[in-house]
Amino acid sequence: MITVQWERYPLVDQHPEGRRWLQFTANIGRAWNTVDAYGRAVDDHLAFCLTIGTSPEAARPDVVAAWIGDMHQRPNRNGGVGLANSTIQVRIIGVRSFYDFLVEEGIRERNPVRRGQSSRRGGQARQGLVRRVEKAPWIPNDHAWDRILRACEHEPVRNRLMVTFAYDGALRREELVSLEPGDLEPAWSLIHLRAETTKSKRAREVSFGTTSAQLLVAYLRQRGELFGRVDSGLFLSESRRNRGEPLGRSSWSKIVTGVAKRAEVPQLSTHTFRHLRLTDLARAGWSIDEIAQYAGHRDLSTTLKYIHLSGRELAAKLHKATRSLQADRERRLAALVEAW
Known part of the structure; x- marks a missing residue:
């Protein structure tokens, strides 16, 4: 149980x-x-x-x-x-x-909480009790990201590694704190996520970069000096009360909250690193299916919520797509100047 x-x-x-x-x-x-x-x-x-x-x-x-x-x-x-x-x-x-x-269980005859229903044969969809408001997750711009990273510079090596792993692997909070040393394959820069630790209950593999690799070496050396050989969680608590125990979800949340305060970026959350990584994969030209596999999503509609290109990038795309049209418009508008 x-x-x-x-x-x-x-x-x-x-x-x-x-x-x-x-x-x-x-x-x-x-x-x-x-x-x-x-x-x-x-x-x-x-x-x-x-x-x-x-x-x-x-x-x-x-x-x-x-x-x-x-x-x-x-x-x-x-x-x-x-x-x-x-x-x-x-x-x-x-x-x-x-x-x-x-x-x-036969205790009630009907459920008093009404469900929404999709439309059928072109009919009107039935709304649920509360209309859902879809808000795009906050993605830090380059300036905010630099402030976050500068704030992380003052964190212990363990916390810095958690930040880079959270970003590199687009890891959820549960996935990050559940990592064990055996889940890592440093030779290939891979993290093996066990099915029981993922939200979708599907195992998957994600990668980590050069910075994470360097921090991992430093952290494992420090971890060995502090706790000796421990085969449980990768990230261990150094507090007096839970010394040597695997770090919990709430502890990781508190770490990120502290970083957010020092960086003066209150929107930062444990999920921000995941949002940013998946968005960066879209910026790099990954397909929606590839991003969904990396993120561990069952439904592609969920993946779409994580792909939020910045307004600057959208403006650049729009400018490129409409360059010839804009040139024609400008040529025609020039007649207004000549009219002087």
Whole structure:
């Protein structure tokens, strides 16, 4: 049985069916991030149900709508009002999964969380409860990237290697912190990602560059001096409390947050390195299929979200494509000058 961190979801832990559902979700092999997001979503929904004096077993669609309205009105961490659209979407999906479980168990007859539906035979598509807002991930420009790298210069060699690996391999947070020494093939500059550590549950290989290779040599030497021969995680904690233990997801997030503050680039996140790498592969002329394979995506539509060419590059492409047309336009517009 997979261990669930119940302290993160106290209301789910106290709800018998909620606890069974989340444990079931973890046991069938969902990624830790998915289990965590679903657990927090249902914990939030249970808290709202308690506030208005109802329960998931009796909640009707209007209760779900009121919960969504509450999320739209809450203060957010940026000082504004309303949770982010992506946060609300994830919470709705998690709560819908919970109600699906209640229906399957015969505890409810219907799921009160309505699904969206695609159009059929040219008909109108049915919208879900909340319209999805698709925002392009933030990609650092050259100036911001230089500031990020300068901030990283002050990090220990372990953290610098994590940054270069995260970029080179377009690694997700879970994939990065789950690396073990045996996953590396230095002679070919390859990282072997085990299926159990990837979101898609598919093994794949990615490469790393010269800088990563040099940092790897330095880090392995330092790692050996500090901890001796350790065959568990590649990146080990140096803190007193967890000394010698594999570095966790939250620790990597804290490292990146510190870099973001020193670089004065608040948009930087652990996923930024992945976004930038996949975008750079598109800039280098890789096909969508090649990028999808490198990223470990099952669906090409997901890959498309990671390919965001900068406005400068788009302008250059536009200028090149319309050069002859623009010359003709300029020739015709010149008549306005001659009219003087």
